[in-house]
Amino acid sequence: MKILVPVKRVIDYNVKPRVKPDGSGVDIANVKMSMNPFDEIAVEEAVRLKEAGKAEEVVAVSIGVPKAKDVLRTALAMGADRAILIQTEAEVEPLAVAKILKEVVAQEEPGLVILGKQAIDDDSNQTGQMLAALLDRPQGTFASKIELDDDSVTVIREVDDGLETVKLSLPAIVTADLRLNEPRYASLPNIMKAKKKPMDEKTPEDYGVDISPRLKTLKVAEPPLRQAGEKVGSVDELVAKLKALGVNA
């Protein structure tokens, strides 16, 4: 089986995002960029499935600016076999991403597509579900465990009530949650090897997909700021403050 793993280049999760003064967006110039953390988990899971003999090939795909090659190289260094960069300078919304991925799936015919459950920039949490819908395939979102069999995949999902287990027929779409695994760090030899792994370059037009945005961002603003309050010196003072707030216990 082949596994397809879409990955996105986003602001590094340790960087505090700054809103541009003109309110047009978040400033990502000269900011450290990395692979979306949930996508790293998706890559790791795909590579582990390959290492366990349950998959033959792991293909990473990214849609974005030329520098998105960096995150594809990371995926290759982690153990993906080859990569596809679908290059565009435009901001591509999840719906358009899903449409492009649908065409990639049609060409590659993977048994499983594993994506991160959301990207930490736009926090949309849509692409996996949209891809599943466009393909009329089942989806196992927010996965914390995946068990792959010949014709089905069992997914344990992190849901509001706890952990839900669903069984999906293959081919299927899975989106990775935080506790699916702990991604490995790529070793230096593997980083070197990754440079020799194949990377195809395409454009959205190659797939015949219209990526014009449907949403117009009117403005991006800082959220209301919370001011730090006061520090109290003792538990007694804290108790007095809480009682003043009307906390009865």
Next chain:
Amino acid sequence: MTVLVLVEHEAGTVKESSLSTITAAAKIGAVHALVAGDSDEARQAADAAAKIAGVEKVLLATDPAYAKMLAENIAPLVTGLMGGYDAFLVSATSSGKNIAPRVAAKLDVMQISDIVAVEGEKTFARPIYAGNAIATVESSDSKLVITVRGTAFDKAALEGGSASIEDISGTGDAGLSSFVGLEASESERPDLTSAKIVVSGGRALKDADTFEQVITPLADKLGAAVGASRAAVDAGYISNDYQVGQTGKIVAPELYIAVGISGAIQHLAGMKDSKTIVAINKDEDAPIFQIADIGLVADLFDAVPELTGKL
């Protein structure tokens, strides 16, 4: 505009998150509530939904395929109804987030996730970058598909409406997926997302037993829900459904007590809209103190039992 709201229900009652979504929907247009399920409980929930202030009509779809709200089965039901609606809204719960994009893709609509304000018929505010920025976006699609952040909207009143209930036929099982089981946390405490007080613990709690021994008595004393940081959940102190943050639950209680939580932005994203934030942490430079209304720099293993004793 007429808006279809997928109502989530449990034991015959409408979930509180859906009450907030109905409030958001009423800002866009006339609200019709869709209740899907397979049993008498769904019918009870439809009766309850019909009484909610602002709901003009209830659609009830009963089908065994809807019992577990599998997205593969619910999405076709919703998309089939959308010919008659301008917008589809559902809460940004794990279930809503699972279903809505499937509907949006089928309708060829770009979904607007996790809205916190309705600013016009097609203009909405939503947090991005873990709540470090608020984007105002305008849709150019002919229909809207939206998920709603429950803490950002008041709950619609449970009484005051007298909607009619229309039975509609189910769309059956898509045959793609099946429910195997749910491992739910048993708790007598209030629900994390709707509790007035939340006591949350972080990695500093050391292990599952210590977490239980330190956090639980304080939560019990206050009638509070228990929450946790990602670090505490990752370390296995408590299960995933207690996680507060960007990718966990979003809470906005009257009082949020953060115990041994340093305050990573991903955690702050889930609780910074709380009315009053109390932080107890022995590191006086912990970022949590930058947003806390009341801070206590102390060893939590001394301070929390003392606090529990004195309240």
